Amino acid sequence: MNNEGRHDRSADDAPTGRPADGVSAVRPARRPPRPESATGRSGGPGARPLPPDDRRTSVLPPVRDEVPPHLRDPIDVVKAALDGTPAKKAPATKAAAPPAPPRRPGGRSKAAPRPEGRRGRVNWRWVRRGIVAAAIAMIVLPIITFAMAYMIVEVPRPGDIRTNQVSTILASDGSELAKIVPPEGNRIDVTIDQIPVQVRNAVMAAEDRDFYSNPGFSITGFLRAIKNNLFGGDLQGGSTITQQYVKNALVGSERSGLGGLLRKAKELVISTKMAGQWPKDEVLQSYLNIIYFGRGSYGVAAASKAYFDKRVEDLTVAEGALLAALIQQPSGLDPAVDPEGARERWNWVLDGMVEIGALTPQE
Template sequence: MEKLHAPRRRRWILWSLAVAFVLFIVVPVGVAVAAYVTADVPEPEELVNKQVSNIYASDSTTELARIVPPEGNREQVNLDQIPESLRGAVLAAEDREFYTNPGFSVTGFARAVKGQITGDDSAGGGSTITQQYVKNAVVGNERSYERKLKELVISAKMANEWSKNDVLEAYLNTIYFGRNSYGVAAASEAYFGKPLAELVPAESAVLAASIQRPSQLDPWTNRTEAEQRWNYVLDGMVATGYLSQAERDAAVYPEVVDPALNQAYVEATGANGLIKNQVVAELEQIGITQEDLDTRGLRITTTIDIRNQNAAVDSVSRIFQGEDEKLRSAVVSIEPSNGAVRAYYGGDDAAGWDYANAPIQTGSTFKIYGLAAALQQGIPLATMYSSAPVTTGNVTVTNVGGNGCGYCTIAEALKRSHNTSFIRLEQDLENGSQDVADMAHALGMARSLPGYPSTLTENGGQPYEGIILGQYESRPFDQAIALATLSNEGVWHEPYFVEKVTTADNEILYEHTPTTGQRRVSANVANNLMSAMAPIAAWSNQNQLAGGRESASKTGTTQLGDTGFNKDAWMIGSTPQLATAVWVGTVDNTPLLNYWGGNMYGSGLPAQIWKSTMDQALEGKPFESFPAPQPLGFNNAPAPQYVPPAPGSTSRPVEEGPETENPEAEPGEEEGAIEGGVPEVPGVPAPPPPPEQVEILPGISIPNIFN
């Protein structure tokens, strides 16, 4: 009976072996072959790492800020930029047969499968460098058989299609080293505060040792285990020929940077954070996407002149010493000839409120836009106006302390900042207050701002007459733009921060193209206005620029309701090379007081900050003068010529009326608009004046100067 069943048993055994062969050999091999054939291995250039983009000053060297992607700090580098000692240390730590293996480890795969079956996370995977890279860059780190098989197949195929050096370069730019640093370049800065090229072998071994368990093997928190792994790496470097035994014996464990002091992940500090915001917004406007910022390692060169920027920041810091801690300031400098922003200070909090970009009542600085409108309409600087109180609507406007000059030229009234003279000047304009708004817009004031769909208007209609006294709000940035236009003989240039953008591969994505600008007001109007503003810096508490350098400026102050206190103080002024606007106020809109408790005016701290900033920025640069103005208007009266006082002179004109006891307030400096105290002007603007009143360059229109 047994003999009868023997052939059947043999057939059953053979059949079972065949089935097992198919199930355990043929099917897996078939699946592996199919997976290998269908696996899509990207080209090296197709796998893009997230990396940091850097923002630099105009010297292309001084870093102002960095844009860090969510994955952390990374800088892409080529393999030949990575020290040989670091390459050897990483190979010794992670894959000593890298240059000879097929891109994967079968035994490592088996250990990973065992770990999945038993639930033993410590079983490990023994992954090669190729497998680690594929996991990080292609398939992810999900714990599953499918993911591990896909990793194995793609690693094998990548080893056949990529060069070993391409794989190693990609890996060294991708792997996480801890301390929010991805890739070797970022890790060098994070651990040792030095460029990659300066690493020595002992330091290279520290970085390589951290790869296995980045968080647990940071020498700052776990020196014992970190040093044990470091010794393992050094021994491996000797075994693989990257280090001699003598060098190994002489190696000393290096000190690392305190992680708390590591700035690699910090995007920007102080005022530079607000510059970063402006730069990022401008990059979006010119078509540089967030993906470009996150993946292409951009080098962004800005217009910020580091000497000008330091002058602004240092001037505010130094001049605010001993003053009320609630004081805040904004300083913006623009080069009139091209619109480049050379300094931008909106505060010291990198992530805080940007006062340079905030709408603020402008006070008497706005008188210059009313005067520009008058000059454009043929009213010369020599026109005489009364400084007596003037009634408009149901409000009587006066000058500070009842001061006045009787009848004096509008140029003299500008220097003394008489409110009453300028209300009368505004009433002589063809469209009254609307002409002031239109001129300010034409010179560079923003037409809309966040929260302000339309600026310099009363509910979309004609503004109140108080506009010429600074009733409405504009940004310090806008004040610098408009002043730059006037300083450039009426030619406006669009302000800009971004000069050039290149990728990590030195591809130029963007480069600013200089423009001829747009004429916004006639050259002679601008030149006449500059001449009227010329005496003011010396008149305002002797804030004339160093060496008697010629400037054109205007102070301004606004009152805090009817409290008798001030709340905003301004100094805006320029030379032909640089236009700078300075504002000083408080963080909570409380009374603006100086350190002895008196009211602060534009001729005080704002003028001091302006002078200090300009003097430092222009030191060593040629003394330039504004073009001489020509007569204009119905009586051909010549524009008054300003002769600056000799350097060191302390004399200045004295305004009629009582002297002030406030050592900071200049004689004649008036408040701007009193909140809620300027009457409404009914009606709508009259038709625009004839086009010939506006000088226009061929082919360039002037939008909405008089509309």
């Protein structure tokens, strides 16, 4: 006992009491009691002897929360170290996640750089598959749609399509008394034999130079029309004579919006099927009897009267080439309206007749 009345004991003799929560207390092997004097521990007279204290413990430091998880020892290793047995080899595990990025003074954490993982990569295999699937859809679906429409659509037979014509009232001696003109204009139907061959060739040179060989729809003509509209070029259109006839006689001439797309699709299907069912001469004859030439004249016979005041059978090569030049712009290319434009288009038609072999360069 010291001068303050307290017992002097070593740290090993201090009772620990109940260990704190979360702190492991390890009790070592019991040691033999130290010899005590008869007078007590301190040797003072009359001191009460103290029993030997075997509650010696060692206090382990607590596991603090601020220690990163990837730096903590596995529990199996700790137990093995305390028990004095070799620890089992820990199985291989994935690398621990890196610590959180430091926070800025304002309280917002600095964003860590995005790792180069699977999310940052482009799966080119699926991109290629998508491109192939889109290409197949763009090619296969139109073909299937065209085939179904081709089977369903009905094409009228030659002679079934009737057009209004000028009615001429004659006297008993053959003199003309009156004419009744239909609302859509002057029209007089003629047969293919009444139309001179060079007039037919001029119309084909102006509107469809491979008329007798195409299937009613010209892919090259369609692509040529797109190129000419974008970059400039000759004035030949993209529709064949068969398509123009179908447009004027059956499906109308709507050009814009959804109606224009549907009209073009029907025109394509009907003209392709008509080219397989109608003779080419029948298509050309019907076309020349229905097409508009300007000056209120529908058909080549009415145009011959309106421009040259003669029968269609009497037309010359130059006159037939002029009528063929008017089909593209009947009112705008009228020689009485635009003589220079009419001459330019007329020369272009004559050059086309040389190209298809209907005329020689000298002619």
